Amino acid sequence: MELRTLEYFIAVAEERSFTKAAARCHVVQPAISQRIQSLEKELGEPLFERLPRQVVLTSGGAALLPHARACLAAAAAAALEFADRSGLLGGSFALGTVGGLEGTRIPRLLGEYHRRYPRVAVTLTGASSPSLLAKVRNGEIDAAVVAGPPEGTLAAVASRVLLEDRIVAVLPAGSRATNRPMPLDEVARSPVISYGPDSGVHAFVREAFAAKGLRLDIAYATNDVALQVALVAERIGIALTSHASPVLAADPRFVIVTLEPAIRLRKVFVWRPGTRPSAPLRAFLDLWTELSDRPTREGPATGATVGG
Structure with a gap:
């Protein structure tokens, strides 16, 4: 037959x-x-x-x-x-990235992807979350890692959660005990250093303050976490930044304090739904699933700064 x-x-x-x-x-x-x-x-x-x-x-x-x-x-x-x-012998894979992915599984995924599919041309595009979301929806790039919105949904894209994170206050060393949470109204009385409006994280911070009836005035807006904490070390103000950032690791110039109430956020991997993904994108998603079932070298936080 x-x-x-x-x-x-x-x-x-x-x-x-x-x-x-x-x-x-x-x-x-x-x-x-x-x-x-x-x-x-x-x-x-x-x-x-x-x-x-x-x-x-x-x-x-x-x-x-x-x-x-x-x-x-x-x-x-x-x-x-x-x-x-x-x-996969000669395709391409365009991935958009927000800042600070070095502490997540993304480098490990890209490393294994390169070893298995060395002839796939991988290109990385760095930008803010809103810009990357628009590029994914328009088909300009295959996928992206972005900050998920406060409401927990992303329209017109498929997604996987990469990282659960929270915002913390970074203050000059010796200015406050680390075991006492900092209320948002206390933060609002100080000059604030944090992400700009072009960052997906900005919405998380803004809405948390609005929920408490507080006005958020960011005196120094930058998506560069290293610059945020450098300004803190100069005693310019208080930084509100991602707790998962490797930049925050053991630096005697500042202290890290939790916020009250907590401001939680997510970093997500997104791609266009509704159509059959390209072979390189499917291979990346399959590899993600495969490596998620294996022991990881990442620490418990599996984190990085959510910079976009």
């Missing part, structure tokens, strides 16, 4: 005509008829009832039809899978 014969069988069943089936399959009618007759002989019973103006399925033909369709669908899926595999 050959796939080509099953294709002809399905065409006759759907067109109810050998002539129309032949035109649909771009072959002459005798070729269709001969294949169907051979199939009927192989199966031991007629598949069609030949009427003056049309042909209709017999009970045997009706029984065969779903199996024939399943066979062709499986063959098409296999062909597509191997087309994707061959595409």
Whole structure:
């Protein structure tokens, strides 16, 4: 039983005509008829009832039809899978990134991806979260890592959570005990150093203050966490920044204090939904799933600064 014969069988069943089936399959009618007759002989019973103006399925033909369709669908899926595999030999993968991914799983994923698919051309685009989201939605890049919105949903994209994080206050060393949370109204009375409006994190901070009826005035807006804490060390103000940032690791110039109430945020990996992802993107997602099932070298926070 050959796939080509099953294709002809399905065409006759759907067109109810050998002539129309032949035109649909771009072959002459005798070729269709001969294949169907051979199939009927192989199966031991007629598949069609030949009427003056049309042909209709017999009970045997009706029984065969779903199996024939399943066979062709499986063959098409296999062909597509191997087309994707061959595409990985020379495809491209454009990934957008916000700042500070060095402490997340992204470097490990990209490293393993490069080892497995060395001929895929990977390009990285750094920008703010709103800009990267627009590029993903417009199809300018394949995927991106962005700060998830405070409401917890991202419209018009598919997503996976990469990192759960929180905002902390960074103050000059000796200015406050680290075991006492800092209320937001106390923060609001000091010059604030934090992310600018072009950062996805800015919305988390702004909405947390608004929920407490507080006005948020950012005196020094920068998405560069290293610059934020350098300004703190100069005693310019208090920085509100990502707790997961490697920049905050053990520096005697400042202290890190939790906020009350906590300002939580997420970093998410996003791509366009609704269409079959490209082979390089599918391979990246599959690799993510595979490596997530393995022991990781990352620490418990698996974090980085959410800089965009």
